[in-house]
Amino acid sequence: MALYLCVDCGGSKTAAAIANESGEIIGRAFGGPSNFAYLGIEAFSSSVAAAVRNALKSCTSPPSQEPVSLPPTSVTFAAAWFGISGVDSPAAVAAITPVISKLLGIPAGPRLVVANDTHLLAAPVRLHPRVSCAVAVIGGTGSICVSFRETNGVLEELGRIGGWGWILGDEGGGFHVGREAIRQLLLEHDKASVTGKPPPDSSLRTRIMSHFSVTDFMEILTLIHLPERTHSAPSDTDRSPHVSIPREKRLSSLSPMVFDAAFKEKDPLAISVLQTCSDILANEVAVLLYDEKNPQPRAVKASESIISFGGSLVGVASYRDMILDSLARKGHVFHAVEFVGDAAAVGAIGLAAAEPV
Structure with a gap:
C-alpha cells in the first residue's frame, strides 16, 4: 500500500499525517518540538521519528500496538512533504534532507520535499482556480x-x-x-x-x-x-x-x-x-x-x-x-482568506492528489 506522508515541524510540536491513494487521512500522530534552528539533529530526528511511527500505528483500526521500524518494511511512502520551522536556507535543507531520507527510506529527490513550514500553508492556492x-x-x-x-x-x-x-x-x-x-x-x-x-x-x-x-x-x-x-x-x-x-x-x-x-x-x-x-x-x-x-x-x-x-x-x-x-x-x-488549522493533513491530501512522480 502506497502512503503519502506530511510532517509539520514546529516550535511546540510535530504533527504527522498519512493519506492513502484516495486522499483519505488514515493516520495521525504528534511528537515533541522540532524547530530545526533550536534543536540539534538528534533531538529533531527523535521528535519526527516518534510522530511518524505513531502515525503509522494509527493507520490500522484499532491502532496497532506493535513496534514500528523506520524505514517501514510493510508499506511504502510514495512521497513525503516536510514543512520545518527553522529551515530557512538551502544549506539547512541540504543538512536535514539526508537525515530524513535515511529515516524514511526515501531517496533525496522529487519524492521527498523538504522546506520551511510556511510552504504547507500555501497548499490552499490549489483550491482557488482564479x-x-x-x-x-x-x-x-x-x-x-x-x-x-x-x-x-x-x-x-x-x-x-x-x-x-x-x-x-x-x-x-x-x-x-x-x-x-x-x-x-x-x-x-x-x-x-x-x-x-x-x-x-x-x-x-x-x-x-x-x-x-x-x-x-x-x-x-x-x-x-x-x-x-x-x-x-x-x-x-x-x-x-x-x-x-x-x-x-x-x-x-x-x-x-x-x-x-x-x-x-x-x-x-x-x-x-x-x-x-x-x-x-x-x-x-x-x-x-x-x-x-x-x-x-x-x-x-x-x-x-x-x-x-x-x-x-x-x-x-x-x-x-x-x-x-x-x-x-x-x-x-x-481575493480569499484561508485558515489552515491542520497543515499536515492538508499537505498529505495535496500529495495524494498530485500526479504520480
Whole structure:
C-alpha cells in the first residue's frame, strides 16, 4: 500500500499525517518540538521519528500496538512533504534532507520535499482556480510571512519576511504579544509616577501580577530578566519558580492571558496590545504585496492572491480580523482568506492528489 506522508515541524510540536491513494487521512500522530534552528539533529530526528511511527500505528483500526521500524518494511511512502520551522536556507535543507531520507527510506529527490513550514500553508492556492499566488502567514509561537506563485503544480517561493526567532523578531507571535503587554503595562506605571494618578484599572494587569505572584508591578522586571536556573545553581537564588522557565517562554506564555482579556473581557489595554502586534505583523505582510507607488518585481497583488493563515494566535478569528483590517487600511484586500488549522493533513491530501512522480 502506497502512503503519502506530511510532517509539520514546529516550535511546540510535530504533527504527522498519512493519506492513502484516495486522499483519505488514515493516520495521525504528534511528537515533541522540532524547530530545526533550536534543536540539534538528534533531538529533531527523535521528535519526527516518534510522530511518524505513531502515525503509522494509527493507520490500522484499532491502532496497532506493535513496534514500528523506520524505514517501514510493510508499506511504502510514495512521497513525503516536510514543512520545518527553522529551515530557512538551502544549506539547512541540504543538512536535514539526508537525515530524513535515511529515516524514511526515501531517496533525496522529487519524492521527498523538504522546506520551511510556511510552504504547507500555501497548499490552499490549489483550491482557488482564479488565483495563482498565495501569502502564507504563520502566527503562533513565532511568526513568518512568505509569498508563493504556483506554476504547473509547483510552488515557487517569491519573497519572505520574518521568521528570525524571538531574539530578533517573531512580530505578531506569542513572544511579541507577551513582550508588548509587559511594555505597555510598564509604560502606564511610569506615566503614573509623573502624573501622580494610579494607572487605569486593567484585568490584564491583574492577571499578569497574579501569574507572577507579585504585589508591585515593577517586581516583574526582575523575574523576567533573571537568568535561567541550572542544576548547579544554589537553591537560594530561586526567588521564583519562573526562573526554571526559559526566558522567552516567560513572555510568550502570557499571550493566552492577553487574548482572554482582550476578546472576552474587552480590556482596553489588552486590545491595545493586540492592535499594536497585529499592525506590525500586517506591516510585514505588506512588504510582500504590490504597491503602485513602489512596485517590486516579485511582489504579489492582494486582490489576485489568497492569504493563508496558520498558527495558534492567528487561529483566533478576532485577531485575524485585526490583521486583515490593518492590511485593508493600507489598500490590500485579498481575493480569499484561508485558515489552515491542520497543515499536515492538508499537505498529505495535496500529495495524494498530485500526479504520480
